[in-house]
Amino acid sequence: MPDTSQDPPVEDQRFFRDDWYGEEITGRHYTRCEFHEVDLSEAVTRNSTFTDCVFGNVRFNASRHADSAFTGCAFKRCNFFDAEFTGCKLVGATFRECELRPLRVTGGDWSFAGLAGADLRSAAFHGVRMREADFTGANCADAVFADVDLSGAMLHAVKLSRADLRGSDLSSLDPVNAELAAAIVSPEQAAVLVTSLGLRVRA
Template identity: 85%
Template sequence: MAEGTQEEQRFVRDDWYGEEITGRHYLRCEFQETDLSEAVTRNSVFTDCVFGNVRFNASRHVDSAFTGCSFKRCNFFDAEFTGCKLVGSSFTECELRPLRVTGGDWSFAGLAGADLRAVTFQGVRMREADLTGADCAGAVFTDVDLSGALLHGVKLPRADLRGSDLSALDPLDAELTAAIVSPEQAAVLVTSLGLHVRA
């Protein structure tokens, strides 16, 4: 696809399977039932866009931005985001497994109630992200900035949380059975329970 900016365009049932989307900017555009399976975005920007029933299966996104976007009933099976910015984007009734996210900024992302079992977030900024009631069983959240995140009722059994900021996590309001944490994180969690550790 050629470079350029498209504003307030509507794409319905478009076939972008395997497309290379480089240096594009989509502003307040709407994508409905579009096939982006195995597509690759590089240095592309989607601002305040709406995605409905879009297939992102096995798609790859590198240094791209989806800011303030709304994803509803989209499929991200086997999708990868590397160094991407998804600040303020929301996900509703989306299939997000398996999903791999490396680096980038997902602050203020809306993932409440999401099925995030066994997904991977590594080195991602997720400040004030909404993970209320999300099922993150067996997920990997390593070196993730979760400061100020909404974690009410989050399920994290068997999740790998090493290196992440857990200051917003209330261990009495989360499921943490067999979750993996570092000694430093354990001290933070113990302190949040009002306990004092002494030799």
């Protein structure tokens, strides 16, 4: 289990099958560390930073993260079932073969995040900055993107059926190359999508 009584930076260490279930990780700093098969289920991170770390087969089930950073981190085959991120920074983080349902994100910066092909059905993003994030081929059906900055995001072949997109920047969305059946948008967003189709709206 991690020692949270002090917060010396930890660099270039490898953690294998550590049991951090339910741990409270506050003010910790990890750089270029590797975490493999670590159990972080129901763990809580606060004001902690993980920089250029690798997470493989890590369980984040029902974990809670507040004002923490996972910048440039790589997640592979990790489970985020019922995980929650509030005010966190995941700039440049990549997710491969991860279980991301149901994921809840409020605030924070996920710009340049790699979510290509991710299964984000019913995930909820509120007030998140996701500039130039990669959602290529991601399944976001029934998801919520409320007031999300998606400017410059890669949205080719993204599935947004029945998704609630109100308040989000959809300037990078090509409705011809996305699934939008029954998606919910505001009148202003509808005008943006119509314009992207080359149409002009006149009263």
